[in-house]
Amino acid sequence: MIRNRIRELRGARSMTQQELADLISVTRQTVNAIEGDKYSPSLEVAFRIAGVFGVPLEQVFRYE
Amino acid sequence: MQRLSFQEKMLWAQLLGMAVVVVFYAHSLQHAGPGHHYFHALLLVLLFVFASVRTLVRWRSGNVVEDERDRSIASIGARWSNVILWVGLVLILVLYWDHGSMRSASFLIGIIFHLLVLAGLVRIVRELVAYRMAA
Numbered sequence: 001m002i003r004n005r006i007r008e009l010r011g012a013r014s015m016t017q018q019e020l021a022d023l024i025s026v027t028r029q030t031v032n033a034i035e036g037d038k039y040s041p042s043l044e045v046a047f048r049i050a051g052v053f054g055v056p057l058e059q060v061f062r063y064e
Numbered sequence: 065m066q067r068l069s070f071q072e073k074m075l076w077a078q079l080l081g082m083a084v085v086v087v088f089y090a091h092s093l094q095h096a097g098p099g100h101h102y103f104h105a106l107l108l109v110l111l112f113v114f115a116s117v118r119t120l121v122r123w124r125s126g127n128v129v130e131d132e133r134d135r136s137i138a139s140i141g142a143r144w145s146n147v148i149l150w151v152g153l154v155l156i157l158v159l160y161w162d163h164g165s166m167r168s169a170s171f172l173i174g175i176i177f178h179l180l181v182l183a184g185l186v187r188i189v190r191e192l193v194a195y196r197m198a199a
Contacts, residue, residue, distance in 0.1 A: 026131035029069040038198030
């Protein structure tokens with residue numbers, strides 16, 4: 001199971017799901033599914049998310 | 065319940081369109097007398113309108129984001145639809161060669177038509193379920 005800290009990182013930057021979705025070129029529904037650990041993104045999207053927050057990938061996602 | 069994405073709205077619209085066609089077809093079958101096949105023509109018109117609207121909406125929505133999750137869900141739907149088609153076609157072949165149950169070419173075309181409608185419905189419903197389960 002892949003867990004993530006997207007909601008926490010997004011909240012710290014006062015960023016909405018839609019704003020993050022626009023930055024990484026996916027739909028808001030996909031961001032919502034990723035945040036809820038219901039969908040595991042591709043490596044490409046995972047790197048884009050980490051890039052938006054300016055942190056290494058392993059600080060956003062972890063495998064349990 | 066989270067708001068519906070464009071793809072989900074399209075799926076609901078397709079499901080509604082298919083339901084209208086199927087209900088109309090079933091209603092016509094019940095009420096049309098032998099030899100009165102006007103409903104086949106109307107059915108074709110309905111399907112044509114349905115396909116045209118779908119194509120137009122798709123064409124006008126070029127700027128709507130379709131991401132990897134949408135594509136993943138679409139492939140799940142296509143897989144289910146293909147399984148239904150495959151099983152249906154195998155059953156048709158068995159009926160045709162083993163039992164000689166195919167009365168005429170129009171009967172065969174009718175069965176294939178129903179199979180295509182069923183496969184389409186299964187694809188739409190499976191994709192809607194996948195969207196709700198977040199896939």
